[in-house]
Amino acid sequence: MNSQSIENYLKVIFNQAISTDEVNTTGIAQALEVSLPSVNSMVKKLAGMGLLEYQKYKPLKITDKGRKMAARIIRKHRLTEMYLVEKMGFGWEEVHDIAEQLEHIQSPVFFDRMDELLGYPQRDPHGSPIPNKNGQIAVLEYRPLADCQPGEQVELKALGHTSDEFLKYLNSKELALGVKVEVLEVEAFDRNMKVEYSGHQEVLSALVCSKLLVS
Amino acid sequence: MNSQSIENYLKVIFNQAISTDEVNTTGIAQALEVSLPSVNSMVKKLAGMGLLEYQKYKPLKITDKGRKMAARIIRKHRLTEMYLVEKMGFGWEEVHDIAEQLEHIQSPVFFDRMDELLGYPQRDPHGSPIPNKNGQIAVLEYRPLADCQPGEQVELKALGHTSDEFLKYLNSKELALGVKVEVLEVEAFDRNMKVEYSGHQEVLSALVCSKLLVS
DNA sequence: TTAAATAGTTAGAATAGACTAACAAATTTA
DNA sequence: TAAATTTGTTAGTCTATTCTAACTATTTAA
Numbered sequence: 001m002n003s004q005s006i007e008n009y010l011k012v013i014f015n016q017a018i019s020t021d022e023v024n025t026t027g028i029a030q031a032l033e034v035s036l037p038s039v040n041s042m043v044k045k046l047a048g049m050g051l052l053e054y055q056k057y058k059p060l061k062i063t064d065k066g067r068k069m070a071a072r073i074i075r076k077h078r079l080t081e082m083y084l085v086e087k088m089g090f091g092w093e094e095v096h097d098i099a100e101q102l103e104h105i106q107s108p109v110f111f112d113r114m115d116e117l118l119g120y121p122q123r124d125p126h127g128s129p130i131p132n133k134n135g136q137i138a139v140l141e142y143r144p145l146a147d148c149q150p151g152e153q154v155e156l157k158a159l160g161h162t163s164d165e166f167l168k169y170l171n172s173k174e175l176a177l178g179v180k181v182e183v184l185e186v187e188a189f190d191r192n193m194k195v196e197y198s199g200h201q202e203v204l205s206a207l208v209c210s211k212l213l214v215s
Numbered sequence: 216m217n218s219q220s221i222e223n224y225l226k227v228i229f230n231q232a233i234s235t236d237e238v239n240t241t242g243i244a245q246a247l248e249v250s251l252p253s254v255n256s257m258v259k260k261l262a263g264m265g266l267l268e269y270q271k272y273k274p275l276k277i278t279d280k281g282r283k284m285a286a287r288i289i290r291k292h293r294l295t296e297m298y299l300v301e302k303m304g305f306g307w308e309e310v311h312d313i314a315e316q317l318e319h320i321q322s323p324v325f326f327d328r329m330d331e332l333l334g335y336p337q338r339d340p341h342g343s344p345i346p347n348k349n350g351q352i353a354v355l356e357y358r359p360l361a362d363c364q365p366g367e368q369v370e371l372k373a374l375g376h377t378s379d380e381f382l383k384y385l386n387s388k389e390l391a392l393g394v395k396v397e398v399l400e401v402e403a404f405d406r407n408m409k410v411e412y413s414g415h416q417e418v419l420s421a422l423v424c425s426k427l428l429v430s
Numbered sequence: 431t432t433a434a435a436t437a438g439t440t441a442g443a444a445t446a447g448a449c450t451a452a453c454a455a456a457t458t459t460a
Numbered sequence: 461t462a463a464a465t466t467t468g469t470t471a472g473t474c475t476a477t478t479c480t481a482a483c484t485a486t487t488t489a490a
Contacts, residue, residue: 005447025468038448040469045446057455057468087302088328098322107313113303220477240438253478255439260476272438272485 004104007073008032009042010051011103013062014070022059068135075131076111077103078124083114085125092125093167126167127158127177127213142213145181146191146206153182154214161211173202181214219319222288223247224257225266226318228277229285237274283350290346291326292318293339298329300340307340308382341382342373342392342428357428360396361406361421368397369429376426388417396429 002010012031016023029039047054051066062070080099084090090098105111115121122138124130131137142157156179159166170176175197184201185194191206204212217225227246231238244254262269266281277285295314299305305313320326330336337353339345346352357372371394374381385391390412399416400409406421419427 003446026466034447035449036468037450037470042447084325088332090324090328094324098320098325101320101322102317105313105316107316109305109309110299110313113305117303218476241436249477250479251438252440252480256477 001106002069005042006046006049007104009039009046010066010070011073011077013046013052013060014067014074017062017067022061024059071131071135071137072133073103074137075133075135076105078128078130079111079114079118079121081124081126082118082121082130086118086121091167091171093164093171095125096162096164123158125177126162128162140213142215144210145183145193145195145204145212145214146209148183148193148214150183150185153180155180156212157215158213159211160213166208166211169208173204174198175212181212216321217284220257221261221264222319224254224261225281225285226288226292228261228267228275229282229289232277232282237276239274286346286350286352287348288318289352290348290350291320293343293345294326294329294333294336296339296341297333297336297345301333301336306382306386308379308386310340311377311379338373340392341377343377355428357430359425360398360408360410360419360427360429361424363398363408363429365398365400368395370395371427372430373428374426375428381426384423388419389413390427396427 009028009032012028013023016027016031025036025039025043028043029036032039043052043054043060046052046066051063051069053061053063077099080102081092081095084095084098085092121130127140127142129138129140140158144160145154145156148154156175156177158177159170179197181195181197183193183195187193191209193204193206193209195202195204224243224247227243228238231242231246240251240254240258243258244251247254258267258269258275261267261281266278266284268276268278292314295317296307296310299310299313300307336345342355342357344353344355355373359375360369360371363369371390371392373392374385394412396410396412398408398410402408406424408419408421408424410417410419
């Protein structure tokens with residue numbers, strides 16, 4: 001069975017591969033807060049397991065096998081987050097750390113049961129897609145609120161960032177998935193947006209708007 | 216933070232200490248399926264942490280600190296088992312392996328929430344007591360069915376053994392906690408018992424009767 | 431009460447996963 | 461394009477946990 005360490009590396013590599021397809025060692029080291037040599041030796045191990053393609057000094061490429069395995073771990077993570085929110089009453093800002101541990105549990109029936117009790121959800125509480133059992137992931141075609149024009153009316157569907165602080169910020173602004181947002185104005189200088197939703201107005205920074213995914 | 220390995224040793228030692236109070240190395244090695252030297256070195260480590268009293272060639276004694284820590288792990292295990300049965304629809308014979316993994320999760324809120332959702336249960340699905348948050352455990356004063364006399368009517372309260380095979384056997388006999396059992400006859404030769412419950416009669420072996428705890 | 435059997439210990443080695451120090455390749459910048 | 465910076469690699473070490481082989485203490489039984 002794969003160690004938790006292997007699973008954590010694989011997940012980070014998978015996540016970094018989503019944006020760039022090619023992954024570099026330093027990025028992994030930063031994400032996992034380990035040293036470069038630690039990454040280097042683990043990368044060789046993962047390559048030996050057929051999960052990565054590795055050539056000295058070249059960017060890493062995740063293989064289909066690696067992608068599939070990573071997606072199955074992410075499936076467990078996201079199902080867990082959904083379960084914690086829907087069935088156990090946790091807030092979306094509380095579930096990450098718990099899911100981070102539960103994703104390593106080896107018990108297909110446990111996660112199948114969660115899935116069933118949740119009614120086979122397609123998205124986790126932050127709007128990210130839940131991979132299926134075969135490790136396939138639906139592609140989302142949402143765009144950032146930052147790309148919207150004044151006058152547009154859109155619905156908040158997912159988040160491009162899910163740190164505790166960001167989620168707490170969204171809570172404080174009463175921004176949740178499903179909220180209908182209208183863009184009132186965009187400040188040309190700094191791209192701040194004045195928006196209206198749930199009957200009140202707010203000004204959101206460009207950074208925040210880039211992390212709010214809408215359709 | 217304590218490793219899973221440390222937690223597993225501690226749990227085994229705690230469980231063995233319940234019966235005899237003094238624990239021997241060989242018993243631990245068998246329970247964990249590791250070698251004697253492995254146990255020996257871990258035992259020294261646990262002693263160094265103040266969880267055990269260790270003297271060369273002497274039986275081990277668990278300290279109050281060790282007992283408390285072990286009970287907190289067992290609390291997580293048993294709460295989990297209860298949650299899996301009550302909230303997720305698993306059978307009592309399915310939950311041990313999952314709980315064995317979940318007991319290592321570090322998240323007080325997670326287990327507190329389980330506890331709350333379950334209504335602060337005192338027993339796990341096999342009738343074993345759930346230690347409280349301070350690591351205190353209620354003492355059960357149940358006796359084995361084997362000690363009962365013909366004519367007695369008792370209720371099945373807990374199990375003295377919880378292997379999969381035993382639980383499946385009990386399922387096949389429709390024996391569950393709460394069932395009212397009347398002792399009809401005891402065979403003098405082999406201590407087999409003829410009993411009646413739920414409107415039918417069964418003959419139970421002495422071994423089975425010694426593992427059925429009643430009051 | 432001594433010999434045999436059992437239980438416990440020590441020494442030394444293996445593996446996984448992390449680290450630092452030193453170095454080499456690749457990339458950026460002047 | 462040469463120098464400086466960044467990125468990646470190697471070598472060697474450390475800790476945790478396991479193991480086998482060899483040995484010692486304790487207990488059991490003849």
